[in-house]
Amino acid sequence: MIEEFKQWYDDRHSYAKEWKKNNLDGKVVGYFCTYVPEEILYAANCLPVRIIGGHEPPTLATPHMFDMWCPFSRDCLSQGLAGNYDYLDGIMIAQCCLHARQAFGAWQLQVPTPWSYYVCMPNAVTTSHAKKFLLGELAEFKKAVEAWVGKKITDADLDRGIDIMNTNRHLMKKVYESRKEDNPPLTGTEAMTLVWASQLMDKREHNVLVEELLRDLPNRELDREPGIRLMIVGSENDDRPFMELVESIGATFVIDDHCTGSRYFWDEIATTGDRLQAIADRYCDRVPCPTKDFQQETWERKRFPHILTLAKEYRVQGVILVQQKFCDPHECDIPSLKRYLEGNEIPCYVLEFEVTVPVGQFRIRIEAFIEQLRADELFD
Amino acid sequence: MAKYKTKGLDCWKRAKELRNRYYKDYKESPSRGGLRWEGGAWSFDAIPQALEGEVHGLSEEPYGASIAHNPELQVRYQEAAEGKWGCARDLCSYMRAYWGSVALNEYAYGGPWPHADFIFQNQICCCHSKWLQVADEIDGGTTPYFCFDVGVGPYDKIGDRQIEYVVAQLYDGIAFIERVTGRKIIEEKLIQNVYNTYRSNCYWAKTCELNQAIPAPLDEKTMFSLYVLGSLEKSNQAIADFYEKELYPEVKDRVANKIAAVADERCRVLGDSQPPWGFLRIYRYLEQYGIVSVANLYTFSLIGWMKVDEKGHLVPYPTLEEQGITIKDRDHALRLLVEGELKGKLMWAPFYGANYKNDLVTKIAKQWRCDAAIIHLNRGCEGTAQHQMQLKIALQEMGVPVMTFEGNMADEREFDEGRVLRLIELFVTETLGLKKVA
Numbered sequence: 129m130i131e132e133f134k135q136w137y138d139d140r141h142s143y144a145k146e147w148k149k150n151n152l153d154g155k156v157v158g159y160f161c162t163y164v165p166e167e168i169l170y171a172a173n174c175l176p177v178r179i180i181g182g183h184e185p186p187t188l189a190t191p192h193m194f195d196m197w198c199p200f201s202r203d204c205l206s207q208g209l210a211g212n213y214d215y216l217d218g219i220m221i222a223q224c225c226l227h228a229r230q231a232f233g234a235w236q237l238q239v240p241t242p243w244s245y246y247v248c249m250p251n252a253v254t255t256s257h258a259k260k261f262l263l264g265e266l267a268e269f270k271k272a273v274e275a276w277v278g279k280k281i282t283d284a285d286l287d288r289g290i291d292i293m294n295t296n297r298h299l300m301k302k303v304y305e306s307r308k309e310d311n312p313p314l315t316g317t318e319a320m321t322l323v324w325a326s327q328l329m330d331k332r333e334h335n336v337l338v339e340e341l342l343r344d345l346p347n348r349e350l351d352r353e354p355g356i357r358l359m360i361v362g363s364e365n366d367d368r369p370f371m372e373l374v375e376s377i378g379a380t381f382v383i384d385d386h387c388t389g390s391r392y393f394w395d396e397i398a399t400t401g402d403r404l405q406a407i408a409d410r411y412c413d414r415v416p417c418p419t420k421d422f423q424q425e426t427w428e429r430k431r432f433p434h435i436l437t438l439a440k441e442y443r444v445q446g447v448i449l450v451q452q453k454f455c456d457p458h459e460c461d462i463p464s465l466k467r468y469l470e471g472n473e474i475p476c477y478v479l480e481f482e483v484t485v486p487v488g489q490f491r492i493r494i495e496a497f498i499e500q501l502r503a504d505e506l507f508d
Numbered sequence: 509m510a511k512y513k514t515k516g517l518d519c520w521k522r523a524k525e526l527r528n529r530y531y532k533d534y535k536e537s538p539s540r541g542g543l544r545w546e547g548g549a550w551s552f553d554a555i556p557q558a559l560e561g562e563v564h565g566l567s568e569e570p571y572g573a574s575i576a577h578n579p580e581l582q583v584r585y586q587e588a589a590e591g592k593w594g595c596a597r598d599l600c601s602y603m604r605a606y607w608g609s610v611a612l613n614e615y616a617y618g619g620p621w622p623h624a625d626f627i628f629q630n631q632i633c634c635c636h637s638k639w640l641q642v643a644d645e646i647d648g649g650t651t652p653y654f655c656f657d658v659g660v661g662p663y664d665k666i667g668d669r670q671i672e673y674v675v676a677q678l679y680d681g682i683a684f685i686e687r688v689t690g691r692k693i694i695e696e697k698l699i700q701n702v703y704n705t706y707r708s709n710c711y712w713a714k715t716c717e718l719n720q721a722i723p724a725p726l727d728e729k730t731m732f733s734l735y736v737l738g739s740l741e742k743s744n745q746a747i748a749d750f751y752e753k754e755l756y757p758e759v760k761d762r763v764a765n766k767i768a769a770v771a772d773e774r775c776r777v778l779g780d781s782q783p784p785w786g787f788l789r790i791y792r793y794l795e796q797y798g799i800v801s802v803a804n805l806y807t808f809s810l811i812g813w814m815k816v817d818e819k820g821h822l823v824p825y826p827t828l829e830e831q832g833i834t835i836k837d838r839d840h841a842l843r844l845l846v847e848g849e850l851k852g853k854l855m856w857a858p859f860y861g862a863n864y865k866n867d868l869v870t871k872i873a874k875q876w877r878c879d880a881a882i883i884h885l886n887r888g889c890e891g892t893a894q895h896q897m898q899l900k901i902a903l904q905e906m907g908v909p910v911m912t913f914e915g916n917m918a919d920e921r922e923f924d925e926g927r928v929l930r931l932i933e934l935f936v937t938e939t940l941g942l943k944k945v946a
Binding site: 457 | 593594595596598599600631632633634635637638639640641642644645649651652653654655656657659660661669670673676677680684859860861862863866885887890891893894895896897898901912914
């Protein structure tokens with residue numbers, strides 16, 4: 129069954145094209161950041177598809193984004209320039225890091241796409257003012273989508289959009305819950321493959337399969353010992369070869385904090401009161417991306433205690449902190465996060481990612497980290 | 509014989525005095541019972557500067573640039589940030605220089621790191637909120653921190669909702685400052701500071717507009733030393749007076765009398781982003797060919813407020829006096845302050861798309877009559893380096909020859925001076941067909 133999710137991830141472009149064929153009134157919208165309110169897109173019968181890279185050197189993007197911008201965002205643009213997303217009816221972004229915004233801005237000018245939209249997602253998400261501001265942004269966005277698709281989005285449509293997203297979040301949390309076990313029934317690579325697929329396919333279809341998987345999980349066993357329990361934290365990560373590499377040398381990722389992982393689905397929408405306000409509240413209250421992780425009064429981050437809680441609940445023995453090269457938000461937080469986790473007796477190891485990773489070097493480094501953690505086990 | 513008359517600015521010495529006094533005051537303030545705060549060039553300094561008693565701010569970017577001007581110091585501070593704190597070396601180079609200064613407990617203007625009483629920062633660039641979060645953490649993590657969000661959309665999409673969001677945060681900021689300092693914001697001071705902010709920002713924009721003249725009265729290298737005052741403390745009475753009553757009239761007089769920045773001006777170029785600060789001599793090298801850098805969205809609108817008029821031209825944003833506005837009270841002052849920043853600071857527009865940067869900079873190229881563009885692909889500042897390659901394409905499409913070179917505003921380890929000079933020479937002689945002025 130996991131193989132199906134993997135297939136969807138690998139064949140994401142064919143999937144979206146097929147979806148269009150089967151949904152003649154629907155539109156496919158490529159999005160650049162997980163702060164995009166997918167609920168409203170589902171309410172308008174659109175398929176939100178996260179634009180991700182191809183793990184190829186982003187040569188096509190070079191004339192449009194010079195190489196101080198993060199490789200992931202350049203890879204995304206490169207995929208657009210290569211015509212791999214030629215089926216998109218629209219693209220959109222919610223205000224996030226400058227790197228994704230570069231890719232979005234260049235895409236608007238260089239990759240013919242009929243519709244584009246920028247949601248001005250506030251940065252000061254921990255303030256009450258942000259929720260009010262975002263409510264206004266969402267109302268404008270809803271209007272723009274209505275004008276584009278030529279159909280009013282009703283409360284019932286919004287309820288449906290919220291339900292689709294919340295169901296997926298709820299189910300994914302259940303899957304992740306199973307990883308707390310001594311012998312997790314699925315690897316970290318498999319778990320994150322589920323998340324990657326959820327960002328690329330119709331969540332209604334995804335939900336059906338996750339439900340099936342949840343029925344099977346109690347009887348599922350990995351064909352190996354879990355080994356060292358690791359957490360992986362950091363920038364965008366859909367690097368399956370790296371995840372598989374680490375899990376092939378005596379470790380299992382039991383939890384993560386990535387926007388391509390738990391951070392994407394962790395928080396649900398409280399479905400009471402005004403629907404748009406409920407959506408706004410969720411996106412302001414969610415586990416923040418580092419670019420929005422600041423609060424008044426203190427330098428302390430909201431995300432750090434959340435990561436620590438996850439590490440404890442999932443009985444993590446070590447954390448791998450990954451950053452996309454040039455990813456300022458994570459680069460700013462990583463030295464602090466490393467100190468914070470190590471101060472709580474959780475060893476950390478930092479790795480810098482490009483669109484392709486040096487597998488041989490990383491293998492040696494991770495093996496050394498795992499050996500160090502095993503050595504610690506001897507003295508526990 | 510030179511083509512035009514030239515001479516240095518009469519107000520140059522005054523600009524230097526104001527800048528030196530700013531850093532000295534920050535250092536010495538506590539000995540006089542004054543307060544200190546940290547923020548950035550885009551902080552709403554009018555607010556903390558309205559506290560009762562003496563108060564001085566430290567503006568993070570100009571401080572980083574001051575460090576950058578000294579290559580030995582910049583490398584030592586960068587290496588401290590990377591080595592002692594452990595940050596990546598591709599982060600904002602001002603920020604790393606600043607962190608290194610804190611980590612080494614050194615103030616670039618002498619003595620140990622001067623601890624602030626509070627932080628009053630803004631967020632539009634990914635690094636802004638993080639900058640002082642981390643600086644405070646390195647410094648012990650005890651400085652009260654406040655960061656307000658101004659990422660509400662480009663100048664042409666600013667309405668009541670956007671202004672209200674920022675104003676609401678400023679009210680929170682006032683309550684925060686009053687609580688952590690035990691001092692009150694004086695309304696009269698606040699109102700005066702807002703008048704001053706308008707004068708600083710609008711008169712700098714008017715000064716930049718004068719550079720459309722041929723010959724250009726100012727070269728960009730000189731402009732760097734002038735706009736910086738506004739990035740330090742635009743709400744300051746002496747700084748506002750300098751812009752309105754000293755610099756602007758003098759530059760106006762230079763235009764009237766055809767006093768050039770570069771006596772042999774024969775080619776006007778457009779810049780983008782900050783220069784590599786330790787290597788400003790590249791501008792002097794250009795002058796040997798009669799090239800003068802006359803315009804740059806960054807140099808104009810880091811502090812200068814401008815607007816696009818009905819004809820689609822870039823013009824200075826009107827002062828409060830020109831708008832016929834008298835500030836009534838605190839609320840009115842805050843709203844005007846926010847409105848000016850959100851509608852007038854065109855440099856924020858590229859944060860919302862490459863189309864904004866292309867539109868504004870191609871307007872500048874036309875209005876300032878630029879013959880070519882030399883773009884510093886600045887690896888040290890993602891905020892000002894946004895959409896630079898798209899801009900290159902847009903300028904080329906309008907027929908402007910463009911040269912790009914990679915470098916870093918504040919990390920000399922990422923700037924190859926010899927290579928860049930060779931590139932410039934090729935561009936100037938082969939593409940522009942210029943020879944050195946005899």
